Amino acid sequence: MQITSEALERAVEQLAKLPGTGRKSARRIAMYLLKQNKEAVFELADALKELKTSVIRCSQCGTVSDTDPCRICGSPKRSAHQICVVEEFQDVYFIEKTNEFRGRYHVLGGVISPMENIGPDNIRIKELIERVGESGEEIREVILALNPDAEGEATAYYIHKLLKPFDVEVTRIAYGIPMGSDLEYIDEATLSRAFASRNAI
Amino acid sequence: MHITRLSTHHFRNHRARDVTWSPHLNLITGPNGAGKTNLMDAVHYLCMSRSFVSSSDRYVVSEGESEFRIDGDFKGEIRSEFRVSCLYSRGEGKRIFVNDSPLDRISDLIGMVPVVVLSPEDRKLTAEGPSERRSFLDGLISQISSKYLHSLMKYRRIRKQRNRLLQEFEGSSQQLRSLLEPWDVQLVEEGSNIVARRYEVLSAFRQFLVDQFKALYEIDLQPDLTYQTFCEPGEDVAQIQQQYEKVLASSREKEFERGTTLVGPHRDEVVFYLGEMELRNYGSQGQHRLFSVALKLAQLFYYSNLLEDDPIMLLDDVFGNLDRQKTTILLDTLQKHPGQILITSASEAPFRELSATPGSELLWYRLEDGELIEK
Numbered sequence: 001m002q003i004t005s006e007a008l009e010r011a012v013e014q015l016a017k018l019p020g021t022g023r024k025s026a027r028r029i030a031m032y033l034l035k036q037n038k039e040a041v042f043e044l045a046d047a048l049k050e051l052k053t054s055v056i057r058c059s060q061c062g063t064v065s066d067t068d069p070c071r072i073c074g075s076p077k078r079s080a081h082q083i084c085v086v087e088e089f090q091d092v093y094f095i096e097k098t099n100e101f102r103g104r105y106h107v108l109g110g111v112i113s114p115m116e117n118i119g120p121d122n123i124r125i126k127e128l129i130e131r132v133g134e135s136g137e138e139i140r141e142v143i144l145a146l147n148p149d150a151e152g153e154a155t156a157y158y159i160h161k162l163l164k165p166f167d168v169e170v171t172r173i174a175y176g177i178p179m180g181s182d183l184e185y186i187d188e189a190t191l192s193r194a195f196a197s198r199n200a201i
Numbered sequence: 202m203h204i205t206r207l208s209t210h211h212f213r214n215h216r217a218r219d220v221t222w223s224p225h226l227n228l229i230t231g232p233n234g235a236g237k238t239n240l241m242d243a244v245h246y247l248c249m250s251r252s253f254v255s256s257s258d259r260y261v262v263s264e265g266e267s268e269f270r271i272d273g274d275f276k277g278e279i280r281s282e283f284r285v286s287c288l289y290s291r292g293e294g295k296r297i298f299v300n301d302s303p304l305d306r307i308s309d310l311i312g313m314v315p316v317v318v319l320s321p322e323d324r325k326l327t328a329e330g331p332s333e334r335r336s337f338l339d340g341l342i343s344q345i346s347s348k349y350l351h352s353l354m355k356y357r358r359i360r361k362q363r364n365r366l367l368q369e370f371e372g373s374s375q376q377l378r379s380l381l382e383p384w385d386v387q388l389v390e391e392g393s394n395i396v397a398r399r400y401e402v403l404s405a406f407r408q409f410l411v412d413q414f415k416a417l418y419e420i421d422l423q424p425d426l427t428y429q430t431f432c433e434p435g436e437d438v439a440q441i442q443q444q445y446e447k448v449l450a451s452s453r454e455k456e457f458e459r460g461t462t463l464v465g466p467h468r469d470e471v472v473f474y475l476g477e478m479e480l481r482n483y484g485s486q487g488q489h490r491l492f493s494v495a496l497k498l499a500q501l502f503y504y505s506n507l508l509e510d511d512p513i514m515l516l517d518d519v520f521g522n523l524d525r526q527k528t529t530i531l532l533d534t535l536q537k538h539p540g541q542i543l544i545t546s547a548s549e550a551p552f553r554e555l556s557a558t559p560g561s562e563l564l565w566y567r568l569e570d571g572e573l574i575e576k
Contacts, residue, residue, distance in 0.1 A: 112383065114365040119380065150358045154383035161382070187309070189351035 008034070060131070062107035062124050063089045072096075072104055079103045081140040085128060085159065087111055087147065095145065103143075106131065111151040112158060120158055129162050137167060144172045148193070174199075202277035202314050202510040203541035204244060210270040211263040213239040220573060222541070223564035224276070228552055229545045230576075231568035237545035240568075241318070241517045244543065247273040247285045248316035248513065249340070250297055250307045258289050267291045275314055277510045285314070308354065312344045315512035317501045319519050323493035327480055331470040338471060341500055342402050345507060349398050356391040359384055360462050368460040377457065385449060388465060393441040395466040400434040403471070409499035409506075417491050417530055424492065425474040431464050490522060498534060511540025520544070520551045 003009055008030055015026035033041050057063070058070035065071065072078055072092075082103025086092060092105050110123045120126075132139050142163060146152035160170050175193040177186055186194075203224045210218070214236050229237050238254060242261070245253045255261050262269050268290035276282050286298040297304045304310060325333045343350040363384040370377045407426055414424040428434055432444035445464070452463050473480040473492060480492055504512045514535070520528055528551045535542055546552070555563065565576040 114362050114369070114380075117369075150355055150362060150384075150387060153387055154359075154362070157383035157386055187351070188346060188348040192348055 061092075061105045062109060062127070063092045063105060077102075080135070080138050082143060083128075083131070083139055083141070084143045084145050086145050087152070087155075091145065101143075103141075108146075108155070111146060111155040113151045123155075125155075125159060125162065128159065132163060132166050132168055139168055141169045141171060144170065146172075148175050202275060203513060204247070204273050204314075205276055206272075206274040207240070207243060207247075208272045209239075209243050211266040212243055212269045212271055213261055213263060214571070220566075222543070223562040224541055225539075226536070226555075226563045227541070227543045228555075228563070228565045229543070229568055229573075230547070230549045230552070230565070233547050235568045236571065237547075237568055238320075238517050241320075241515045241543060241545060243271045244273065244513065244515060245316060245318060246271050246287045247275075248310075248314040250287065250295065250310050253318050253320060253322065253515075253517075258295055259291070262289065262291070277314075285310070308350055309347075311350055312347055315344045315504050315508060315510065316515065317497055317504065317512050318515045318517065319494060319497040320515075320517040321519070321522075323497065324489065326496065327473055327484065327489045327492050331468075334471040334473075335467075335469055337496070338399060338403070338469075341406070341503075342398055344512075345402075345504070346398065349395070352391045352394045352398075356388070356395060356466070359387045359391060360465065360467060363388060364461050367456055367462070374457060378453075388462070389442050389445045389449065392465045393438050393445055396430050396432075396434055396441050396445075396469070397436050397438045399430075399466065399469065400428055401436050403428045406499060406503050409503045410495055413498040413502070413534070414492065414495035416534065417495055417527060418488075422475045424495065427472050427474070429470045429472060430466060431468070491527070494519070494523075494527075494531065498531075501538060505538065505540060511538070513540065514538060514542045516542065516544045518545055518547070520546045521548055 011030045011033070012023065012026045015021055015029050016023045018026075021029070033044070054066055055064050056066070056068060058065045058068055058073055060069050060073040063070055063072070067074065079102050082101075083106050084095060084101055084103060085106045085108060086095070087108055087110065089107050092107060095101055095105075106124070106128050108123045108125065108128070110118050112118060112120055112123070128142075132142065142159075144156045144159065146156050156172060163170050174197050175190070176197065177183070177190065177194050183191070204222050205224075207220045207222065208218055220240065229240060231237055242252050242254055245251075246261075251258070252261055268288070270289075271287045273285050274282065275285060283300050284298075286301070287295065288298070289295045295307060297307050297310050299310075299313070326337055339353060343353065363381065366377065366380055366384070370380065403426065410426060411424055418424075431448045432441060435441065449464050456463050475484060475488060475492070478484070480488065484492065501512060501514050516535075520531075523531065532551070532555065544552075552565075567574050567576050
């Protein structure tokens, strides 16, 4: 087989590294870009470059941001009494979309997982404890919004234990039944969890 | 619950593409090596997402191919009609579809179509090590409780993480202890759920086993089973948790030394008895064979007693090893089962006198040179 363009092959190779793209779809995207006008493609290339040059981590909460502190940590409208602990920065985006939470965040950047050589020192647990300690009594509640899997629960347990000496309430988001779904179709494990964390009405 | 139609593509050496099934008794006879087991295994894939013969999906793909596909149409009481599809490719692994929509987790399939298999593999069940009996037990309970299956998978994960810490951690034992604690808490929680459920199910299952064995075996020997775990088992989860914590704490030094989790349901054992005699060590070959037949029949009737939908029973190559009298008893017992039964056999002799009883259909296929012919 004869390759007619090294540049095209290089683009395909790079695109194929993206999550969810195999070689076939990488080639389709490359061909599509090739047919676009120059400005559109350069715009995309600039946006990608910008992603690595302008985006920084907020020194307080650890989320991705263009500013430090980020717009959430810097906003006077956000309550300083509540901190919501999440695993990754995309979780901030999901919780923000609900418009329900008016406090601030703390992004751990992972969860404890010995199998992947991630211990408590490899994620931002120490920073969280310092944040709570340094705030005096300003932080009143730490909300753990971690996944309900083995690693998420181990991390929640570990953090909860470290926060015990402080005068702060530690809570965890409820496990429950997705909105709009029928009880009939909920698996037994979720349903029994939801039962265990039932509320008074 | 029963399968009405099965189709396979690149699945082992099976060439017959489309097979229709009777809701009651189905016989597939034909020479050894014709591919009878493959048909059974394809049905098993659609119920349990895996083979009952091969340890890996890779070995199930036809030679020279890189993917296989199995589709089955099912009919039941709760869900009237639905299709289950299992797709495997070397690159993407395995995916399960129900009515063409993908399942998030393959494990969500388990229990949708309850299945019981009796095959020559069952020899291991009574004769080999405890892990064989644990996996029988896990299969037995997982099909009736997704909560159990969930606990089991979570427990396995927690144990892996914990073992990794025990193996690799270099530091003081005090540091290790504080790192283990978040895992220990979960290990005790999920492990205790597993023990309580195993105890509960085995207590009820025991009587089914006794009844089935006694029907098969003319000599008056009382069959029995005991469930052995790290404590005196019971149904009270809180009590098991207490015991678990205690035993785990007292094994800590040993665990540090050996670098692995030493206490928990992953080391459980189920012991089978005939009278006072432990079957595994002292049973004759014939007793082993009958015991495993009784175990699987007990599973069948335990399910149909418990579930709205009758399970599918697969009997692969079982009749060749039984004498005439046992064959008659087994066939009589099976005909009492109102659900679907699929039987493979190299010999046709055991079934010559078999006829469709009123209200139950009998479908007889011969499999020869890869072609399935209705007899």
